[in-house]
Amino acid sequence: MTDMTEQDRTRTQEGGPEPVQTRKATRRGGGDPATRGRTTIADGVVEKIAGMAARDVLGVHTMGSGLSRTFGAVRDRVPGGSKAVTRGVKAEVGEVQTALDLEIVVDFGVSISDVARAVRENVVAAVERMTGLEVVEVNIAVSDVKLPEEEEEEAAPRIQ
Numbered sequence: 001m002t003d004m005t006e007q008d009r010t011r012t013q014e015g016g017p018e019p020v021q022t023r024k025a026t027r028r029g030g031g032d033p034a035t036r037g038r039t040t041i042a043d044g045v046v047e048k049i050a051g052m053a054a055r056d057v058l059g060v061h062t063m064g065s066g067l068s069r070t071f072g073a074v075r076d077r078v079p080g081g082s083k084a085v086t087r088g089v090k091a092e093v094g095e096v097q098t099a100l101d102l103e104i105v106v107d108f109g110v111s112i113s114d115v116a117r118a119v120r121e122n123v124v125a126a127v128e129r130m131t132g133l134e135v136v137e138v139n140i141a142v143s144d145v146k147l148p149e150e151e152e153e154e155a156a157p158r159i160q
Contacts, residue, residue, distance in 0.1 A: 041131050043093050047086040050100050050138075053126035054089070057118045059110035061146040063088030064103055098133045105144040116140045 054060055064087040088103040100123060106115050124135045 041093055041133065043091045044086060046091040046093050046098050046100070046127055046131060046133070047089040049127050049130050050091060050102065050123045051085045051087070051089045053122045054102055054104065054119045057115060057122055059107050059115035060119060061105045061107045063105070065143045093133065096134060097136050098127065099137045100135065101139045103141045103143050105146055106142055108145050108147045112142055116142070
């Protein structure tokens with residue numbers, strides 16, 4: 001023990017506890033390790049997060065326009081195909097900010113303005129929490145209203 005103070009020497013000689021020596025961490029490269037390098041987030045990642053957050057809102061029946069839902073339904077039926085979480089979502093991602101455009105179909109009877117407000121709040125919270133990006137805008141287009149008597153989007157199989 002080379003760097004003991006006089007008090008430490010006295011304590012050791014008197015049978016006190018052995019002084020604890022600590023190592024100083026040597027930093028290579030300087031600066032906080034968290035600030036070294038860049039993290040980039042793809043548009044598709046933000047679109048998935050926003051799509052899931054929007055679908056969680058009560059009153060959102062589905063996402064996307066009629067045409068994109070039709071193509072999505074066909075894609076969902078293809079073996080190995082997956083549900084399009086990003087249907088109806090478009091994101092523009094910068095280094096620190098993102099902007100989103102959503103197209104939704106709401107259930108009949110709900111307040112569209114309340115649903116839109118809840119979607120914005122949920123999407124902004126989810127995207128900012130998961131990505132650290134600032135959401136500068138969430139534009140919502142309501143493309144349809146799902147009426148109770150309308151058939152589900154699932155069409156009956158053509159071959160029986």
